[in-house]
Amino acid sequence: MAELLVWPALIAYGQAAFAYAGELxxxxxxxxxxxxxxxIGWLAQTGLLAAQALSADGFAWGGWAAALNFMAWLxxxxxxxxxxxxxxxxxxxxxxxxxxxLLALAWLGGGTSVGEADRGGWVLAAHALAILAAxxxxxxxxxxxxxxxxxxxxxxxxxxxxxxxxxxxxxALERVAARVALTGLAxxxxxxxxxxxxxxxxxxxxTMTVTIAVLVLYGLVLVARREAGLTGRRFxxxxxxxxxxxxxxxxxxxFAS
Amino acid sequence: xxxxxxxxxxxxxxxxxxxxxxxxxxAAASLARRLASRDADGCExxxxxxxxxxxxxxxxxxxDGLTAHADRALLELAGGDAGFLAAVTYRLTDESAAxxxxxxxxxxxxxxxxxxxxxxxxxxxxxxxxPGPFLDxxxxxxxxxxxxxxxxxxxGESPSSVPAAAxxxxxxxxxxxxxxxxxxxxxxxxxxxxxxxxxxxxxxxSVVANxxxxxxxxxxxxxxxxxxxxxxxxxxxxxxxxxVSSTSAPGLVLTxxxxxxxxxxxxxxxxxxxxLAVPRDVDPSLAEIDGCFIYDIDDLEAVVAAxxxxxxxxxxxxxxxxxxxxxxxxxxxxxxVVVPAITALRARAETIRSAELAxxxxxxxxxxxxxxxxxxxxxxxIVAKLLHLPTVRLKETAVTSDGLHYAxxxxxxxxxxxxxG
Numbered sequence: 001m002a003e004l005l006v007w008p009a010l011i012a013y014g015q016a017a018f019a020y021a022g023e024l025x026x027x028x029x030x031x032x033x034x035x036x037x038x039x040i041g042w043l044a045q046t047g048l049l050a051a052q053a054l055s056a057d058g059f060a061w062g063g064w065a066a067a068l069n070f071m072a073w074l075x076x077x078x079x080x081x082x083x084x085x086x087x088x089x090x091x092x093x094x095x096x097x098x099x100x101x102l103l104a105l106a107w108l109g110g111g112t113s114v115g116e117a118d119r120g121g122w123v124l125a126a127h128a129l130a131i132l133a134a135x136x137x138x139x140x141x142x143x144x145x146x147x148x149x150x151x152x153x154x155x156x157x158x159x160x161x162x163x164x165x166x167x168x169x170x171x172a173l174e175r176v177a178a179r180v181a182l183t184g185l186a187x188x189x190x191x192x193x194x195x196x197x198x199x200x201x202x203x204x205x206x207t208m209t210v211t212i213a214v215l216v217l218y219g220l221v222l223v224a225r226r227e228a229g230l231t232g233r234r235f236x237x238x239x240x241x242x243x244x245x246x247x248x249x250x251x252x253x254x255f256a257s
Numbered sequence: 258x259x260x261x262x263x264x265x266x267x268x269x270x271x272x273x274x275x276x277x278x279x280x281x282x283x284a285a286a287s288l289a290r291r292l293a294s295r296d297a298d299g300c301e302x303x304x305x306x307x308x309x310x311x312x313x314x315x316x317x318x319x320x321d322g323l324t325a326h327a328d329r330a331l332l333e334l335a336g337g338d339a340g341f342l343a344a345v346t347y348r349l350t351d352e353s354a355a356x357x358x359x360x361x362x363x364x365x366x367x368x369x370x371x372x373x374x375x376x377x378x379x380x381x382x383x384x385x386x387x388p389g390p391f392l393d394x395x396x397x398x399x400x401x402x403x404x405x406x407x408x409x410x411x412x413g414e415s416p417s418s419v420p421a422a423a424x425x426x427x428x429x430x431x432x433x434x435x436x437x438x439x440x441x442x443x444x445x446x447x448x449x450x451x452x453x454x455x456x457x458x459x460x461x462x463s464v465v466a467n468x469x470x471x472x473x474x475x476x477x478x479x480x481x482x483x484x485x486x487x488x489x490x491x492x493x494x495x496x497x498x499x500x501v502s503s504t505s506a507p508g509l510v511l512t513x514x515x516x517x518x519x520x521x522x523x524x525x526x527x528x529x530x531x532x533l534a535v536p537r538d539v540d541p542s543l544a545e546i547d548g549c550f551i552y553d554i555d556d557l558e559a560v561v562a563a564x565x566x567x568x569x570x571x572x573x574x575x576x577x578x579x580x581x582x583x584x585x586x587x588x589x590x591x592x593x594v595v596v597p598a599i600t601a602l603r604a605r606a607e608t609i610r611s612a613e614l615a616x617x618x619x620x621x622x623x624x625x626x627x628x629x630x631x632x633x634x635x636x637x638x639i640v641a642k643l644l645h646l647p648t649v650r651l652k653e654t655a656v657t658s659d660g661l662h663y664a665x666x667x668x669x670x671x672x673x674x675x676x677x678g
Binding site for chain 1: 415416422425426428429430431432433524525526527544547548550551552556559560562563564567
């Protein structure tokens with residue numbers, strides 16, 4: 001029965017994504033509707049995850065589809081940290097479509113059902129949780145970076161309607177992207193270290209290699225921002241490049257192996 | 258209660274006429290007191306005078322000549338030859354007058370829809386005036402309508418002038434303007450207005466650069482900045498966050514070649530150029546540099562136009578809010594018709610109850626204190642319960658056209674005319 005909670009979550013996230021898109025088209029007043037959709041969806045998904053955790057005999061999100069379900073929840077949770085403030089609400093423009101996509105994929109892959117579990121022990125659970133949280137952080141960071149590029153292009157184009165659709169200020173978007181990416185980097189490091197403790201000789205595969213590449217790339221981008229003035233548009237591109245590795249290369253290598 | 262309004266505003270009267278009847282807050286307060294004291298029997302008055310309007314609001318329990326009274330007072334304000342005012346004066350009564358006041362408070366009757374000052378001006382006029390219970394409630398409802406329109410819609414959010422648009426754009430680039438450095442190029446009035454708008458949002462003017470350093474010094478002293486000549490401009494730009502330029506120079510003042518070194522040293526830090534000059538001061542090719550944004554006067558005017566368009570679309574929603582509040586006012590005012598009848602009915606019932614208790618005094622003498630209190634409470638409760646439903650029904654019908662008729666029927670049935678008389 002608890003499995004049905006995926007529907008209110010999916011519908012509410014979808015409604016939020018449409019509401020934010022409507023705000024972009026100048027419909028006005030839809031942002032408030034959007035944030036309520038996010039809140040309701042988040043509560044429904046929290047209920048679903050709680051049901052999965054309670055009924056599972058072990059770590060409930062070990063499979064790829066279940067992991068996507070959990071990651072969607074983390075992404076929305078990360079968004080809600082800022083999104084409840086009206087000035088940052090439109091971060092949802094970039095975040096909510098991703099959350100809808102993740103949850104829909106999770107449902108298609110059977111990751112929203114209740115009662116299945118992956119028995120991997122606590123260390124592997126910690127490893128998976130840290131990695132998923134890191135990827136969720138990179139998702140939110142890339143959403144902020146995407147909005148940065150959108151807002152920067154509107155400023156460069158001298159868009160007359162710039163003040164009618166108030167995205168967060170450029171500086172704020174860059175700061176959010178940098179902080180969340182840094183948090184993601186720390187979580188990814190913890191996840192990798194936890195994973196290494198369980199590694200046996202010859203276990204290194206393409207997925208692990210790409211994960212290390214993601215760690216290195218985000219590390220370089222953040223260090224360059226601090227030390228070499230890689231700010232603004234170039235920083236946003238760096239964050240998006242890292243996310244491309246997470247969102248495209250990582251799944252390809254995972255399923256190929 | 259009757260409500261009357263006589264006024265002139267920017268809609269019909271040009272400034273040459275408006276200035277004849279414009280008065281400051283103190284004079285408005287004095288006029289309101291004078292108008293209210295005309296009649297000892299509950300006349301109330303509030304005078305609202307701003308640069309766009311002068312309006313006299315009068316209320317009286319039953320004065321049919323109230324509008325003419327307000328009209329005369331307005332004409333007296335203009336003094337001497339005031340015939341010219343008659344054609345541009347609007348006169349409204351009761352619900353129409355209240356709706357007008359609500360629209361004024363919400364900024365819907367302003368030149369720029371949703372402008373922020375009017376709500377404070379209405380509040381000041383109300384506080385300085387001579388309102389009685391009726392105008393007190395009416396103005397409080399108007400202020401509430403004005404606040405709702407601003408909170409529930411975005412009518413007052415977007416900038417309505419070029420300096421405000423420049424400051425709003427700066428806030429779109431930087432996360433708050435607190436401590437941001439502004440460089441002014443040119444020491445004219447336009448630069449100063451824009452600078453003051455930025456200052457009001459927390460920015461600081463660090464440098465005023467001008468061809469004549471003497472002139473720059475005057476403005477720099479007023480703004481707490483340093484005055485420099487145009488030759489030192491590149492250094493100033495290197496440390497600036499916002500550059501506001503409005504010189505009368507015939508060519509470019511801030512060129513790519515002169516600023517290249519300074520901009521390289523900024524390492525991509527954002528820089529907003531606000532170019533208010535015609536011909537333009539800022540080299541357009543600077544916009545190609547990472548982190549540099551240029552808005553010229555045409556861009557800013559386009560932003561203001563789009564903002565005003567946005568305000569007008571928000572005004573539709575604000576009108577809906579104001580209409581709802583005006584309906585509440587109409588219901589409340591209608592309920593006033595039956596209030597005297599209800600008060601008299603309750604007073605009559607209480608008189609009968611007290612008289613009957615007094616008549617039974619000899620038979621109740623043997624009762625203890627507690628038992629007497631119980632009898633008192635019991636009779637009071639019976640009266641209250643009997644009158645509850647008629648009171649509710651009377652209030653309900655008050656908002657319909659039958660309200661007055663019902664009140665008369667109650668007066669007739671219970672013989673309340675003599676009591677009220």
